[in-house]
Amino acid sequence: MSERVHDIELPEEPQREMSFWDHLEELRSRLIWSLVGIAIGTAACAFFADTIVNKFLLAPAIHAIPPLKIQNLKPYGQLMLYMEIVFIAGAILSLPNTIYQFWKFVQPALYPNERKYVTSIVFFSSFFFLLGGSFGYFILIPNALSFFSGFGSSSIENIIDVQAYFGFITGMILACGVVFELPMLSFFLAKIGIINQQFLKKYRRHAVIVILLVAAAITPGPDVASQIMVAIPLYLLYEVSIIVVKVTRSKKNKKEEASE
Numbered sequence: 021m022s023e024r025v026h027d028i029e030l031p032e033e034p035q036r037e038m039s040f041w042d043h044l045e046e047l048r049s050r051l052i053w054s055l056v057g058i059a060i061g062t063a064a065c066a067f068f069a070d071t072i073v074n075k076f077l078l079a080p081a082i083h084a085i086p087p088l089k090i091q092n093l094k095p096y097g098q099l100m101l102y103m104e105i106v107f108i109a110g111a112i113l114s115l116p117n118t119i120y121q122f123w124k125f126v127q128p129a130l131y132p133n134e135r136k137y138v139t140s141i142v143f144f145s146s147f148f149f150l151l152g153g154s155f156g157y158f159i160l161i162p163n164a165l166s167f168f169s170g171f172g173s174s175s176i177e178n179i180i181d182v183q184a185y186f187g188f189i190t191g192m193i194l195a196c197g198v199v200f201e202l203p204m205l206s207f208f209l210a211k212i213g214i215i216n217q218q219f220l221k222k223y224r225r226h227a228v229i230v231i232l233l234v235a236a237a238i239t240p241g242p243d244v245a246s247q248i249m250v251a252i253p254l255y256l257l258y259e260v261s262i263i264v265v266k267v268t269r270s271k272k273n274k275k276e277e278a279s280e
Contacts, residue, residue: 046128050121057117062110069106077105077189080157081180084165089179101186108190112153112197116146145204152200153193155253160239161192163246195238199254206261210268217266220258227258 065072081088092098111118120142127135169178209215220227235250 046125050125054114054118054121057114057121058107058111060110061112061114062107065106065109065113069102072109073102073105077186080161080165080189081185083162084169086169086178088165088169088185089177090182090185091179092182094183097182101182105186105190108194115149116142119145141204141207145201148200148202148204149197152196152198155200156192156196157189159249160196160246161189163249164192164239167246192238199234199238200257202254202257203261203264207264207268210265215265216269217262220262220265224258228255231255231258 078090081090092101094100120138123138123141127138206215206220231251231254232247235247235254239247239250
């Protein structure tokens with residue numbers, strides 16, 4: 021009898037239950053490390069501020085057809101602009117660390133077999149964000165700026181405020197980065213049992229409508245071609261999410277069956 025008891029595999033359990041104050045202390049620690057990462061990333065980007073502004077962020081305006089002219093309207097405008105750009109660039113550079121700190125905070129609620137996926141989650145979350153940001157920068161923004169610069173009367177010269185221009189560029193990059201996190205969001209929702217592949221397949225038609233609305237929202241202007249260019253990768257990401265959810269749920273079901 022005793023030998024049979026020892027052969028029984030007990031289900032894996034999360035780490036010890038933490039008190040409310042333990043959670044607060046852990047949250048404080050993770051926030052501090054996240055801010056430290058952002059500070060280091062910001063300091064690193066400060067050395068390349070001119071390159072980031074002149075070679076990276078101003079390039080879409082220079083290569084627009086026709087080119088856009090950028091002007092500064094405030095005495096301290098460029099100083100504040102550089103500080104803002106360096107901070108955003110530092111936050112993007114330190115994104116893997118920020119995601120890692122978030123998952124380390126969540127880790128006590130995970131099962132031992134789930135904690136080994138933290139590194140993969142950090143990698144793919146960062147990858148999809150950078151993929152979305154790259155899509156926005158290399159595809160969406162050039163087409164949008166060319167559309168805006170060529171639209172309207174030829175008697176009106178397009179001279180854009182530098183704050184408005186950089187706000188548009190960074191906003192588009194960040195928005196595309198967040199939208200491209202759809203597979204990772206699906207993975208998380210599948211992990212906690214909110215969605216499955218049948219749910220995503222059932223509402224695929226509804227998802228297409230939502231995707232078109234999102235594409236129209238993040239695409240400036242009424243340019244239908246740009247909206248379609250955004251909608252196609254978003255739909256592909258939705259299909260990828262179905263695969264991710266299917267794999268995630270099947271692994272979870274197998275573990276639940278094994279523990280019974």
